[in-house]
Amino acid sequence: MKDLKKYSNKAKAAFVLLIVMLIILLGNFNTLRNSKNVNDNINAIYKDRLVVAHYIFQYSKQLHFIKAEAEKLDLSDNIKKSEIIHTLDIIHNIDDLYSKTVLTNKEKEHFDIFLSSCKEINTQVENKNWSKIANSSTQALKTLESLSEIQIEEGKAKLAAANAMYNKNNILGQLQIALLIILGGITFYLLIIKKIKRTVKIPEPPSMN
Numbered sequence: 401m402k403d404l405k406k407y408s409n410k411a412k413a414a415f416v417l418l419i420v421m422l423i424i425l426l427g428n429f430n431t432l433r434n435s436k437n438v439n440d441n442i443n444a445i446y447k448d449r450l451v452v453a454h455y456i457f458q459y460s461k462q463l464h465f466i467k468a469e470a471e472k473l474d475l476s477d478n479i480k481k482s483e484i485i486h487t488l489d490i491i492h493n494i495d496d497l498y499s500k501t502v503l504t505n506k507e508k509e510h511f512d513i514f515l516s517s518c519k520e521i522n523t524q525v526e527n528k529n530w531s532k533i534a535n536s537s538t539q540a541l542k543t544l545e546s547l548s549e550i551q552i553e554e555g556k557a558k559l560a561a562a563n564a565m566y567n568k569n570n571i572l573g574q575l576q577i578a579l580l581i582i583l584g585g586i587t588f589y590l591l592i593i594k595k596i597k598r599t600v601k602i603p604e605p606p607s608m609n
Contacts, residue, residue, distance in 0.1 A: 420583045427572045427579075435569065438562045449555040455498045456548050459514075460541060462487050462494075466521065467537035470530040477528045484525050484533065491518055507550050514543040
């Protein structure tokens with residue numbers, strides 16, 4: 401019965417250690433997955449938010465130039481047309497880069513409106529209708545403001561998600577440390593108990609002689 405009890409205690413200890421190790425292992429897998437998600441969010445903030453913000457700035461710069469050129473009274477129609485067409489070529493080059501980024505449905509909707517305004521400018525420059533070009537440029541600039549606001553909102557959302565996963569990793573890390581301390585304590589306890597059992601001697605019964 402003593403051997404059975406001894407085996408039972410060892411089995412219980414091994415079972416507890418196994419559970420602790422499994423929890424730590426699962427925690428590590430979850431931490432790795434969260435770390436990947438944090439990395440993905442950081443990359444998304446850079447690739448799809450900061451880079452796009454630069455594109456929007458370039459768009460705005462070119463459109464302000466187009467509007468200013470269309471409103472000038474001291475330029476000939478041919479010079480206006482030439483400069484605006486050249487500027488539209490720059491804008492169309494940015495279009496290809498912008499379209500390759502990850503766009504939300506809301507962003508895509510506003511971007512399509514922006515492209516329509518640019519298409520209108522392209523049509524009106526052939527007709528040399530400078531007032532309509534100025535109006536279309538103003539409309540495109542307003543759309544860019546909306547796109548910029550979306551960029552800020554999406555960037556904040558990505559950053560909040562990254563911070564949440566970072567905090568979760570911290571909590572999991574603290575839990576793993578606590579479990580490792582428990583694991584070390586159990587191991588130390590088993591070693592001490594084993595050592596004590598080895599050193600304790602059972603006194604021999606008194607001799608009848």
